[in-house]
Amino acid sequence: MDKNNLWRLSAAEIVKATTAGEIRSLDVITSVIGRMRKVNPKLNAVVIDLSEQALKTAEYLDRERENGKACGPLHGVPITIKINVDQKGYPTSNGVLALKDLIAPDDAPIVKSLKKAGAIIIGRTNTPEFSFRADTDNELHGRTNNPWGDHISAGGSSGGAGAAVMSGMGAMGHGNDIGGSLRFPAAANGAFTVKPGLGRIPAWNPSQNAERGMLAQSMSVQGLLTRDPNDLDLAMPTLFKNDPVDPFHVPLPYDMGSESQKCKIALARETPGFETHPEIYKGLELAAEALRDAGHEVVEVDPPYLLETASAGYRALMGEVIELMGPDIRKFGSSEINRIFDEYFKQFKPYTGTDLLKILAKRSYYAREWSIFLTKYPLILSPFLPQPFFKPGRDLEGQEGVREVLGSALWSYSINFLGLPAGCFPTHLAQLEQGIQTINVQLIGQRWREDLIVQGMKTIQNRLGTFSNELWSIMEKNN
Numbered sequence: 001m002d003k004n005n006l007w008r009l010s011a012a013e014i015v016k017a018t019t020a021g022e023i024r025s026l027d028v029i030t031s032v033i034g035r036m037r038k039v040n041p042k043l044n045a046v047v048i049d050l051s052e053q054a055l056k057t058a059e060y061l062d063r064e065r066e067n068g069k070a071c072g073p074l075h076g077v078p079i080t081i082k083i084n085v086d087q088k089g090y091p092t093s094n095g096v097l098a099l100k101d102l103i104a105p106d107d108a109p110i111v112k113s114l115k116k117a118g119a120i121i122i123g124r125t126n127t128p129e130f131s132f133r134a135d136t137d138n139e140l141h142g143r144t145n146n147p148w149g150d151h152i153s154a155g156g157s158s159g160g161a162g163a164a165v166m167s168g169m170g171a172m173g174h175g176n177d178i179g180g181s182l183r184f185p186a187a188a189n190g191a192f193t194v195k196p197g198l199g200r201i202p203a204w205n206p207s208q209n210a211e212r213g214m215l216a217q218s219m220s221v222q223g224l225l226t227r228d229p230n231d232l233d234l235a236m237p238t239l240f241k242n243d244p245v246d247p248f249h250v251p252l253p254y255d256m257g258s259e260s261q262k263c264k265i266a267l268a269r270e271t272p273g274f275e276t277h278p279e280i281y282k283g284l285e286l287a288a289e290a291l292r293d294a295g296h297e298v299v300e301v302d303p304p305y306l307l308e309t310a311s312a313g314y315r316a317l318m319g320e321v322i323e324l325m326g327p328d329i330r331k332f333g334s335s336e337i338n339r340i341f342d343e344y345f346k347q348f349k350p351y352t353g354t355d356l357l358k359i360l361a362k363r364s365y366y367a368r369e370w371s372i373f374l375t376k377y378p379l380i381l382s383p384f385l386p387q388p389f390f391k392p393g394r395d396l397e398g399q400e401g402v403r404e405v406l407g408s409a410l411w412s413y414s415i416n417f418l419g420l421p422a423g424c425f426p427t428h429l430a431q432l433e434q435g436i437q438t439i440n441v442q443l444i445g446q447r448w449r450e451d452l453i454v455q456g457m458k459t460i461q462n463r464l465g466t467f468s469n470e471l472w473s474i475m476e477k478n479n
Contacts (some may be wrong), residue, residue: 006031008472011077011171011231018076021065025058025076029120036122036169037183038472039147039475045143045154045163046123048090054078054122061118072118073238078170079119082161083141084131085176085222086205087111087124095129095138095157098332102207109243110174110222117238122170125160129337130329131176132321134184134405135395136160137343139334143392146188147475151435152390153392155188157181158225160242162189165225166471172231176203178220179314180412181382183424183442188389190426190438190467191225192457194232194450198419201239202246213320214360217248219313219416227468229425229457236450252448258455264297266377271386272307274390274408280383283439285429287381290463290471291456296379303444304369310410311348312366313417316359319350340395343402357463371447374420379456380444382411384424388439411442421445423453429462436474438467 004027009017017023033051040046058076065071081087084094086104088111093099107115115121128136128143136159137143146154147167154163158175160183165173177195186193201222212220222239226232236254243249267288270276288298321329322345329341353357374380386408397407406413416421422445426438427431444455 003027003148004031004034007035007168009171010228011074011226011318012234013075014171015073015075015234019065025061025120026055028076029054029058029078029122032122032168032170036177038299039167040169043145043147043163043167044142045125045144045160045167046169047083047126047160048124052123052306054120057120061120072116074114074235075118077119077172078122079114079174080123080125080156080161080164080170081121081174082113082125082127082176085111085174086207087121087161090124092205092207093140095127095140096332097140100140104207106206108205109245110239110389112243113238113241114174124136125158125164125173127157127160129333130325131157131181133157133337133340133395134180134409137393140318147471148189149435149478150436151387151391152437153188153394155185155389158185159188161225162191165227166191166468167475168472171226172235175225176220176222178216179317179414179416180185180409182223182225183384183412183422186225186424187384187440190440190471191227192229192232192423192425192461193223193225194423194453195415195421196221196223197421197427197447200248200421200448200450202243202249206456210309210440212323215317215320217417219317227466229461231456232454233458236454250448253461255451256360256449258451260284261452262295263378264299264376265291266303266380266384267298267300268380269300271383271408271410274386275386276383279388279430279439280386280441282386284381284383284443286427286464287460290460291381294459294464298381299377301377303373305366306410306414309366309370309417310414312359312362312411314348315351316356318348319343319352319356322350336396340402342408344400347399347402347407363417370418370420374446378446378449378452381410382442382444384411384440384442386467387411387428388437391434415444420447423452423457425457426467427460429467429470
């Protein structure tokens with residue numbers, strides 16, 4: 001392949017070629033940096049450029065390989081890190097102007113793991129203020145745009161990561177997810193992701209001066225966005241390695257025999273209280289057909305208490321947010337983010353006091369009911385959103401805007417409340433009135449079975465393909 005086009009390679013392709021000495025890590029990183037300089041000015045996905053350091057790291061890895069040192073499992077893979085996670089020597093601003101000089105004293109566990117595995121960090125990606133919107137914009141760095149066009153939000157809160165990886169700025173993009181922040185950008189940009197379950201990837205920011213609230217600890221997880229589900233398979237064993245700074249990490253292996261496992265899969269089509277768009281139905285059926293053809297039994301059945309689980313989870317989270325984050329949001333947040341939070345608090349009335357303690361206790365009830373259901377149906381194929389992805393700034397449009405963006409995402413934040421893993425992946429391109437976009441759906445799995453989810457996404461991808469080439473053609477036409 002032309003050295004200038006090495007940015008097109010998947011992570012698996014890069015590792016295979018660099019470890020065999022067919023190409024140099026330096027050539028890969030040089031190509032990706034060239035791509036970043038070409039497309040990032042329009043997208044504003046990478047907000048801290050680490051090109052110089054990345055080139056030095058690539059040269060070092062090449063020398064080490066030439067001297068006979070064993071290569072890591074992600075040798076030479078270009079990756080981005082979201083600006084709400086610590087990377088030593090760089091600000092962990094979380095998209096907040098007042099935190100622009102909060103310099104990380106050390107790397108977060110996921111950053112350490114990626115570096116140790118041989119991944120090369122090319123930049124840090126944008127997030128909305130406080131990483132608490134499904135759209136990426138802030139006063140510090142501005143708006144991240146979707147590479148498919150300005151008619152679609154880039155999603156959030158890992159919107160910078162999603163736009164970066166799909167446009168070719170790195171084969172992988174780090175992100176995190178407390179209510180959908182990996183899956184929203186995947187759906188917006190046509191990427192693949194898996195939101196790991198609770199405790200699977202060690203998490204902690206050395207820069208933090210206090211522990212996060214219990215719901216933030218139990219709902220937020222770290223992860224990756226990729227253009228190919230095979231790259232998730234490649235990276236997950238690295239990310240799942242233990243780090244003692246996270247005392248609640250679950251030290252189970254990633255691969256627990258998914259390759260040969262056929263299972264009964266639940267197909268849920270509807271989102272309670274919302275109308276489902278025909279393109280979402282189409283995406284679900286395309287995915288279901290691929291799974292059936294691979295030998296899985298797909299049965300139309302709904303999991304228990306979706307609406308109740310989702311409502312309880314987000315109202316509980318809002319109760320914690322209003323107490324622990326509320327003062328900082330009021331003091332340091334923009335007028336826009338405060339308007340959005342005001343609407344959050346109206347639509348998801350925060351549980352407080354004894355009510356909050358009671359609903360936290362009832363979380364075990366919901367988790368138990370879903371656990372029993374998942375014993376019979378180890379995977380659930382569901383919508384992610386009931387409609388195609390929304391336009392930029394939709395959550396600033398009052399009650400209806402927030403209801404479309406977050407209120408309709410029952411299949412998203414319910415899963416965080418339960419601590420279950422879930423994948424989000426593209427099924428097809430839809431030509432809508434506002435323009436072309438990918439349609440993503442979701443695959444929910446049993447606790448600790450991220451491998452089964454990724455295997456399911458790989459099965460579907462083998463049938464339906466990926467959409468990077470189509471995106472890159474559109475981007476070329478638009479430049």
